[in-house]
Amino acid sequence: xxxxxxxxxxxxxxxxxxxxxxxVTQAEPDTSSSHxxxxxxxxxxxSVAEYxxxxxxxxxxxxxxxxxxxxxxWYQIDDDRKGEKWxxxxxxxxxxxxxxxxxxxxxFTGATRAVGQHxxxxxTLTLKPGSYTLxxxxxxxxxxxxxLQIPFNWPVKKEQTLKAEGASELGDIALTLIPKP
Amino acid sequence: MKKPLxxxxxxxxxxxxxxxxxxxxxxxxxxxxxxxxxxxxAAVSNDIFYFNHFPLKTNQxxxxxxxxxxxxxxxxxxxxxxxxxxxxxxxxxxxxxYVARSGLRARWEDDEGKRHSWPRRGExxxxxxxxKAVPQKAKNLEVSQTSRRVETFVTAGAPSTDVFKTSGEGLxxxxxxxxxxxxxxxxxxxQFLIDGEPAAGAKFTAVPGGMRYRNEQKSIEAKADxxxxxxxxxxSAAMYWVEVEYQDSKAKAPATTRSGSYxxxxxxxxx
Numbered sequence: 001x002x003x004x005x006x007x008x009x010x011x012x013x014x015x016x017x018x019x020x021x022x023x024v025t026q027a028e029p030d031t032s033s034s035h036x037x038x039x040x041x042x043x044x045x046x047s048v049a050e051y052x053x054x055x056x057x058x059x060x061x062x063x064x065x066x067x068x069x070x071x072x073x074w075y076q077i078d079d080d081r082k083g084e085k086w087x088x089x090x091x092x093x094x095x096x097x098x099x100x101x102x103x104x105x106x107x108f109t110g111a112t113r114a115v116g117q118h119x120x121x122x123x124t125l126t127l128k129p130g131s132y133t134l135x136x137x138x139x140x141x142x143x144x145x146x147x148l149q150i151p152f153n154w155p156v157k158k159e160q161t162l163k164a165e166g167a168s169e170l171g172d173i174a175l176t177l178i179p180k181p
Numbered sequence: 182m183k184k185p186l187x188x189x190x191x192x193x194x195x196x197x198x199x200x201x202x203x204x205x206x207x208x209x210x211x212x213x214x215x216x217x218x219x220x221x222x223a224a225v226s227n228d229i230f231y232f233n234h235f236p237l238k239t240n241q242x243x244x245x246x247x248x249x250x251x252x253x254x255x256x257x258x259x260x261x262x263x264x265x266x267x268x269x270x271x272x273x274x275x276x277x278x279y280v281a282r283s284g285l286r287a288r289w290e291d292d293e294g295k296r297h298s299w300p301r302r303g304e305x306x307x308x309x310x311x312x313k314a315v316p317q318k319a320k321n322l323e324v325s326q327t328s329r330r331v332e333t334f335v336t337a338g339a340p341s342t343d344v345f346k347t348s349g350e351g352l353x354x355x356x357x358x359x360x361x362x363x364x365x366x367x368x369x370x371x372q373f374l375i376d377g378e379p380a381a382g383a384k385f386t387a388v389p390g391g392m393r394y395r396n397e398q399k400s401i402e403a404k405a406d407x408x409x410x411x412x413x414x415x416x417s418a419a420m421y422w423v424e425v426e427y428q429d430s431k432a433k434a435p436a437t438t439r440s441g442s443y444x445x446x447x448x449x450x451x452x
Contacts, residue, residue, distance in 0.1 A: 095362070095364075099336075
């Protein structure tokens with residue numbers, strides 16, 4: 001979570017608010033279904049002295065037209081919109097999509113997520129037939145940045161799960177594509 | 182008053198004699214979020230991005246917004262070795278920060294063989310000064326038309342291109358690749374213009390910062406083609422100091438040679 005460290009350290013109210021936000025986020029159930037297309041993202045547990053939840057963006061790029069379809073953007077959403085200051089640290093996402101968007105964007109954005117498995121339902125995802133690349137990018141305050149890619153073709157004829165493994169800021173990523181009936 | 186005079190002298194130095202490097206160092210070039218601010222350092226020193234010589238005077242520095250309006254520099258301060266100032270990016274798009282100078286320079290000998298030059302150190306000539314100060318029939322009179330420009334760019338949100346409009350005076354950059362959209366391993370193209378025309382053959386040098394932690398300058402050298410275009414592939418991510426030099430004899434009378442120096446600070450990001 002790329003909140004201002006100074007604020008977090010020195011303003012107890014800030015800590016309280018952040019903690020509350022965190023609690024609410026954790027309670028939110030993931031809207032996943034084991035029978036539809038989905039993207040699973042693992043946020044790894046890191047043994048670091050100062051941990052902030054990462055900013056994460058997931059998007060799909062058409063390899064021909066380079067058109068972008070955003071799947072998820074998890075960042076620090078505050079009323080004062082201060083968390084948007086660090087969106088540029090999701091460097092590739094910012095270049096390919098973020099900088100052209102009018103924040104905040106409805107539909108695919110959400111608060112930062114805790115360590116663990118998270119599922120993004122893709123049952124409503126519609127793409128033009130073609131070859132694509134899935135990108136998952138993570139950037140963490142006082143931490144590092146990592147981008148994973150998974151190439152795939154759309155649509156799929158039979159169910160398939162494509163995987164990528166992170167080395168630092170991301171854990172296992174799994175893209176499951178199921179043909180629509 | 183010694184310091185300001187010396188600084189002005191650096192700006193007015195003929196290109197060939199420019200031993201010192203002028204530069205801006207923006208704290209960030211790509212920004213997101215509402216209400217973005219960027220802090221800049223500005224200095225003169227041979228060690229790129231290390232302040233160890235002179236500050237660049239802030240009253241010479243100008244900034245323009247994505248819509249071409251002048252932007253006020255905030256919190257300006259001149260220290261022993263560098264100047265600092267802030268820019269409030271109230272609009273989305275690309276901003277330009279720059280210092281630009283152009284004018285005539287002359288050298289000649291008097292009847293006793295003593296060498297003279299104009300303008301003198303720190304002198305900012307006004308129109309008509311040349312005719313008054315330079316004896317037009319002096320021995321070995323050499324008049325040159327010189328220009329110097331130092332720039333950098335920062336972008337809030339999506340990059341824009343309005344600040345790339347050139348003035349048609351001196352050596353200028355017309356980016357074909359956006360200067361705030363540069364990435365390691367990618368090709369970039371920049372066109373250089375002298376008085377609005379392609380600066381064919383201009384000499385391009387890019388030096389990455391961080392010299393204190395390596396032994397070689399690691400400079401990238403390139404030459405502008407017939408259209409004044411320089412094409413380079415950035416080998417690695419860094420804050421780069423770019424210098425372009427151009428010289429020819431297509432000067433407007435009374436000058437017989439013209440020369441231009443262009444400097445920019447460009448940030449190249451990792452993929």
